[in-house]
Amino acid sequence: xxxxxxxxxxxxxxxxxxxxxxxxxxxxxxxxxxxxxxxxxxxxxxxxxxxxxxxxxxxxxxxxxxxxxxxxxxxxxxxxxxxxxxxxxxxxxxxxxxxxxxxxxxxxxxxxxxxxxxxxxxxxxxxxxxxxxxxxxxxxxxxxxxxxxxxxxxxxxxxxxxxxxxxxxxxxxxxxxxxxxxxxxxxxxxxxxxxxxxxxxxxxxxxxxxxxxxxxxxxxxxxxxxxxxxxxxxxxxxxxxxxxxxxxxxxxxxxxxxxxxxxxxxxxxxxxxxxxxxxxxxxxxxxxxxxxxxxxxxxxxxxxxxxxxxxxxxxxxxxxxxxxxxxxxxxxxxxxxxxxxxxxxxxxxxxxxxxxxxxxxxxxxxxxxxxxxxxxxxxxxxxxxxxxxxxxxxxxxxxxxxxxxxxxxxxxxxxxxxxxxxxxxxxxxxx
Amino acid sequence: xxxxxxxxxxxxxxxxxxxxxxxxxxxxxxxxxxxxxxxxxxxxxxxxxxxxxxxxxxxxxxxxxxxxxxxxxxxxxxxxxxxxxxxxxxxxxxxxxxxxxxxxxxxxxxxxxxxxxxxxxxxxxxxxxxxxxxxxxxxxxxxxxxxxxxxxxxxxxxxxxxxxxxxxxxxxxxxxxxxxxxxxxxxxxxxxxxxxxxxxxxxxxxxxxxxxxxxxxxxxxxxxxxxxxxxxxxxxxxxxxxxxxxxxxxxxxxxxxxxxxxxxxxxxxxxxxxxxxxxxxxxxxxxxxxxxxxxxxxxxxxxxxxxxxxxxxxxxxxxxxxxxxxxxxxxxxxxxxxxxxxxxxxxxxxxxxxxxxxxxxxxxxxxxxxxxxxxxxxxxxxxxxxxxxxxxxxxxxxxxxxxxxxxxxxxxxxxxxxxxxxxxxxxxxxxxxxxxxxxxxxxxxxxxxxxxxxxxxxxxxxxxxxxxxxxxxxxxxxxxxxxxxxxxxxxxxxxxxxxxxxxxxxxxxxxxxxxxxxxxxxxxxxxxxxxxxxxxxxxxxxxxxxxxxxxxxxxxxxxxxx
Ligand SMILES: Cc1cc2nc3c(=O)[nH]c(=O)nc-3n(C[C@H](O)[C@H](O)[C@H](O)COP(=O)(O)OP(=O)(O)OC[C@H]3O[C@@H](n4cnc5c(N)ncnc54)[C@H](O)[C@@H]3O)c2cc1C
Ligand SMILES: Cc1cc2nc3c(=O)[nH]c(=O)nc-3n(C[C@H](O)[C@H](O)[C@H](O)COP(=O)(O)OP(=O)(O)OC[C@H]3O[C@@H](n4cnc5c(N)ncnc54)[C@H](O)[C@@H]3O)c2cc1C
Ligand code: SF4
Ligand code: SF4
Ligand code: SF4
Ligand code: SF4
Ligand code: SF4
Numbered sequence: 005x006x007x008x009x010x011x012x013x014x015x016x017x018x019x020x021x022x023x024x025x026x027x028x029x030x031x032x033x034x035x036x037x038x039x040x041x042x043x044x045x046x047x048x049x050x051x052x053x054x055x056x057x058x059x060x061x062x063x064x065x066x067x068x069x070x071x072x073x074x075x076x077x078x079x080x081x082x083x084x085x086x087x088x089x090x091x092x093x094x095x096x097x098x099x100x101x102x103x104x105x106x107x108x109x110x111x112x113x114x115x116x117x118x119x120x121x122x123x124x125x126x127x128x129x130x131x132x133x134x135x136x137x138x139x140x141x142x143x144x145x146x147x148x149x150x151x152x153x154x155x156x157x158x159x160x161x162x163x164x165x166x167x168x169x170x171x172x173x174x175x176x177x178x179x180x181x182x183x184x185x186x187x188x189x190x191x192x193x194x195x196x197x198x199x200x201x202x203x204x205x206x207x208x209x210x211x212x213x214x215x216x217x218x219x220x221x222x223x224x225x226x227x228x229x230x231x232x233x234x235x236x237x238x239x240x241x242x243x244x245x246x247x248x249x250x251x252x253x254x255x256x257x258x259x260x261x262x263x264x265x266x267x268x269x270x271x272x273x274x275x276x277x278x279x280x281x282x283x284x285x286x287x288x289x290x291x292x293x294x295x296x297x298x299x300x301x302x303x304x305x306x307x308x309x310x311x312x313x314x315x316x317x318x319x320x321x322x323x324x325x326x327x328x329x330x331x332x333x334x335x336x337x338x339x340x341x342x343x344x345x346x347x348x349x350x351x352x353x354x355x356x357x358x359x360x361x362x363x364x365x366x367x368x369x370x371x372x373x374x375x376x377x378x379x380x381x382x383x384x385x386x387x388x389x390x391x392x393x394x395x396x397x398x399x400x401x402x403x404x405x406x407x408x409x410x411x412x413x414x415x416x417x418x419x420x421x422x423x424x425x426x427x428x429x430x431x432x433x434x435x
Numbered sequence: 436x437x438x439x440x441x442x443x444x445x446x447x448x449x450x451x452x453x454x455x456x457x458x459x460x461x462x463x464x465x466x467x468x469x470x471x472x473x474x475x476x477x478x479x480x481x482x483x484x485x486x487x488x489x490x491x492x493x494x495x496x497x498x499x500x501x502x503x504x505x506x507x508x509x510x511x512x513x514x515x516x517x518x519x520x521x522x523x524x525x526x527x528x529x530x531x532x533x534x535x536x537x538x539x540x541x542x543x544x545x546x547x548x549x550x551x552x553x554x555x556x557x558x559x560x561x562x563x564x565x566x567x568x569x570x571x572x573x574x575x576x577x578x579x580x581x582x583x584x585x586x587x588x589x590x591x592x593x594x595x596x597x598x599x600x601x602x603x604x605x606x607x608x609x610x611x612x613x614x615x616x617x618x619x620x621x622x623x624x625x626x627x628x629x630x631x632x633x634x635x636x637x638x639x640x641x642x643x644x645x646x647x648x649x650x651x652x653x654x655x656x657x658x659x660x661x662x663x664x665x666x667x668x669x670x671x672x673x674x675x676x677x678x679x680x681x682x683x684x685x686x687x688x689x690x691x692x693x694x695x696x697x698x699x700x701x702x703x704x705x706x707x708x709x710x711x712x713x714x715x716x717x718x719x720x721x722x723x724x725x726x727x728x729x730x731x732x733x734x735x736x737x738x739x740x741x742x743x744x745x746x747x748x749x750x751x752x753x754x755x756x757x758x759x760x761x762x763x764x765x766x767x768x769x770x771x772x773x774x775x776x777x778x779x780x781x782x783x784x785x786x787x788x789x790x791x792x793x794x795x796x797x798x799x800x801x802x803x804x805x806x807x808x809x810x811x812x813x814x815x816x817x818x819x820x821x822x823x824x825x826x827x828x829x830x831x832x833x834x835x836x837x838x839x840x841x842x843x844x845x846x847x848x849x850x851x852x853x854x855x856x857x858x859x860x861x862x863x864x865x866x867x868x869x870x871x872x873x874x875x876x877x878x879x880x881x882x883x884x885x886x887x888x889x890x891x892x893x894x895x896x897x898x899x900x901x902x903x904x905x906x907x908x909x910x911x912x913x914x915x916x917x918x919x920x921x922x923x924x925x926x927x928x929x930x931x932x933x934x935x936x937x938x939x940x941x942x943x944x945x946x947x948x949x950x951x952x953x954x955x956x957x958x959x960x961x962x963x964x965x966x967x968x969x970x971x972x973x974x975x976x977x978x979x980x981x982x983x984x985x986x987x988x989x990x991x992x993x994x995x996x997x
Contacts, residue, residue: 175448268788296784300756302890343825408790412871424906
């Protein structure tokens with residue numbers, strides 16, 4: 005028996021979406037499993053992407069739409085894979101599809117149901133910089149543009165109290181509180197894991213003051229602070245205040261020593277943030293603190309040069325023993341400069357560039373998929389033989405940041421490559 | 436013929452109905468009914484995008500015998516494809532339909548209902564006028580050739596060929612030298628995670644040579660190509676025998692012409708001649724490949740080695756991504772050859788952007804390789820002068836100096852770009868279609884760029900790109916399947932074209948050719964992407980873009996801007 009005309013893609017970030025579209029175009033039926041209520045992954049959190057500083061939504065929304073509208077792709081949001089049995093050509097996959105409580109076909113995305121919901125929650129997707137209701141879309145422009153309800157916080161669904169506010173607000177009868185989680189069985193020939201990555205938890209490194217001082221941010225928090233569909237609608241204001249920063253330090257490589265590798269993209273991200281700040285605030289002093297500049301692409305050095313020129317950032321090197329302290333809302337960043345001397349800066353905002361680390365679910369996924377992780381903990385490729393996308397389990401492939409830190413270009417390339425690997429493997433079964 | 440236009444306004448539940456007076460719209464557009472040859476059917480509907488809504492539309496189109504269709508609803512981003520799909524299931528040509536966004540553009544943004552209604556009426560009248568000027572367009576299917584030409588027989592080209600060739604798809608691989616493998620094939624040292632790379636590459640070369648569906652043509656270069664995705668014709672010529680020309684019919688091309696190295700001897704800070712103990716990293720690789728050891732010109736093993744990173748980096752304007760690793764690898768090799776060799780690495784920034792790079796660096800450092808961060812560095816023969824970050828100056832003599840010159844595009848890259856009609860990036864490497872989301876394609880459908888022809892990179896990244904391009908070809912050119920080219924393309928109006936050739940300059944896709952006999956420009960429809968650049972550039976208005984013609988846009992505009 006062979007199910008080789010169906011494939012499974014786990015994770016609907018840029019890698020998973022690109023792979024799904026290509027697989028669908030080649031005639032495969034694609035099941036795209038995404039654990040969140042929206043597709044798009046990390047890229048849609050960034051207002052603009054390096055190296056072209058183009059609008060990420062403009063770049064990615066057509067891809068998201070194409071995925072959602074492709075008749076060969078069944079996008080399963082709020083879903084996770086629980087079990088993978090079988091072998092290449094005939095995997096049997098169990099998927100837990102959590103109830104959304106709003107109908108994908110009837111909802112038109114008008115947003116009338118959020119307002120009346122009495123439950124406010126911290127919005128994780130917005131890096132907890134904003135709020136959402138128990139019925140929510142993570143951000144304006146989410147695709148699919150259909151809300152989901154967090155059952156454990158919804159008054160009605162959690163049994164705390166009777167409530168029907170959202171149901172009443174919906175003119176389309178799109179909300180159904182009796183929906184239940186679904187356990188599904190899929191039969192697929194090949195599997196692609198494209199579940200992305202996470203960021204190093206910088207609160208472990210107390211010297212940076214993250215979590216202690218409100219004006220210390222991580223790079224991804226800053227992306228949301230800058231985004232025009234973010235919690236402040238793009239206004240750069242320091243947490244719990246109305247203050248705009250006048251001087252900002254961007255600290256590279258946070259967690260690099262602890263993790264033991266360079267993430268390869270955070271230098272570019274920090275440069276991009278310098279540009280964002282200059283662009284939006286104009287009169288702002290910028291400092292990038294780094295050890296090595298890692299700008300490895302034909303376009304990146306020019307990007308670096310342009311931004312240094314534009315922002316007049318001051319760059320120090322060989323920074324060691326960084327310590328961030330706060331007095332009267334002013335942050336003091338002490339470090340050892342290039343000449344080995346003690347130095348310090350006064351700023352009112354610090355943006356840390358944390359290392360890119362394996363996604364939270366990596367261990368679980370590696371167990372379910374029956375593949376190894378690398379020494380660092382990312383999902384591992386088959387060892388030896390110059391492997392690029394195939395894992396040790398035949399028919400299971402990797403792409404994007406699930407395999408290791410990378411930028412959008414490399415994530416897309418790896419996804420495209422994986423598609424070829426999957427198609428070739430499947431056609432070798434039938435011929 | 437009498438025209439019968441259906442105008443359907445979606446209420447979108449309360450979303451449109453609450454903020455726009457739909458009855459008023461219907462009343463207003465019905466006023467067009469008076470013309471003899473024009474009949475309007477205008478109706479509201481609850482939710483046109485729903486299953487029932489779509490069935491309703493289909494029924495309306497057929498029962499009323501509609502010749503044109505205008506829908507007033509939401510953003511085309513949401514439902515243009517939905518309604519195109521509806522048309523396709525009826526006798527109405529989808530190019531005789533127009534979606535007008537009265538939700539996001541009117542109902543959702545204008546709080547005054549009268550004003551929102553007024554704007555919606557203007558837009559819909561614009562749509563009505565436009566649709567009357569639209570023409571039927573027919574998608575036409577073309578047979579395709581699935582075969583592929585790969586240019587360059589380095590690992591990039593080899594991998595692309597291997598990923599594509601099978602019983603249904605022939606691959607032609609042309610290589611300008613007399614052997615396959617490019618630079619990497621000669622390496623005897625590789626990075627720790629590439630232990631079996633040397634054998635793997637040799638195996639790949641052997642497989643390509645023996646492959647029943649790959650035709651390798653050594654000492655061969657490309658002469659010219661014509662055609663478009665699915666139907667290219669290429670002429671390739673033997674370099675030894677200019678008479679020997681072969682014509683190939685292919686559907687796609689992969690450009691894998693590789694890299695060269697920056698000539699360090701042209702750099703004013705690096706003064707050395709062929710007698711000096713100064714080598715490029717590639718020369719060291721070759722030395723290892725030839726005699727399995729590194730020696731000075733006098734045949735002795737060097738006791739002290741200086742390794743200089745980033746040679747020419749400033750001049751070329753980018754970091755070459757792999758040379759830090761390559762230098763660390765060679766530093767390790769010097770230590771294996773003789774553990775008490777002094778190895779000093781002079782660098783400004785270390786670029787180690789892969790998971791395993793830093794661990795290898797740490798290991799090499801632990802073996803006693805010294806890393807010196809410098810602000811400036813110069814050589815005179817094997818005498819090195821440098822300034823460290825803390826502005827201390829140093830000068831040291833070494834037995835051997837190894838340079839890591841920047842990777843630059845292969846010789847002949849501009850010429851190849853011209854022949855292929857594709858662009859170069861400002862660094863001289865080939866230019867991709869989109870740096871982030873379409874990295875291995877070019878602006879010309881069917882031509883792909885991979886490996887170091889695309890930009891500096893290592894073996895793994897090269898293989899990934901080659902495989903990615905192969906995947907794209909697999910998906911776009913399925914053996915035995917036809918392709919449907921874009922129909923909204925440009926055409927030149929012969930009578931108006933003055934033959935000024937302005938349009939040839941602005942078309943990035945090489946879609947316009949000049950007909951010397953007639954003295955006019957002609958658009959190759961199969962190549963044109965419908966970007967409209969040429970339309971705007973033509974001083975005599977001789978080019979029009981189908982479905983976006985001047986009369987169509989004008990009709991829509993006069994209503995919309997009233
Ligand atoms: C702050 C920041 C800024 C950046 N800026 C840029 C930039 O400007 N330009 C650039 O090129 N790159 C940038 N990057 C890198 C870029 O974001 C990544 O290269 C890219 O997002 C990787 O795509 P991906 O598809 O591999 O992973 P992701 O985008 O992370 O997508 C993974 C998807 O998988 C889902 N998922 C995770 N686990 C599971 C599971 N168990 N089951 C189902 N689904 C799951 C996730 O919800 C997510 O939707 C930036 C990164 C950061 C951190
Ligand atoms: C010193 C050094 C050490 C390195 N070490 C490592 C390492 O340890 N690990 C690693 O991953 N990477 C390493 N690299 C990088 C590695 O060499 C490249 O990634 C790899 O060789 C790229 O392969 P390619 O096919 O793109 O290019 P090439 O190897 O340059 O091959 C291109 C081929 O195309 C042919 N060609 C060119 N123009 C034409 C034309 N017009 N028509 C027909 N044929 C043409 C050429 O003759 C050549 O055969 C190293 C590079 C250097 C310089
Ligand atoms: S039913 Fe739940 S989700 Fe709906 S409004 Fe009430 S608390 Fe909110
Ligand atoms: S569920 Fe109903 S109210 Fe909520 S966004 Fe969808 S259609 Fe609007
Ligand atoms: S990319 Fe830059 S910031 Fe990130 S780990 Fe590497 S050197 Fe540090
Ligand atoms: S990889 Fe970049 S930083 Fe390293 S030697 Fe090459 S150009 Fe210099
Ligand atoms: S519209 Fe004109 S410029 Fe654009 S691709 Fe077609 S011929 Fe070229």
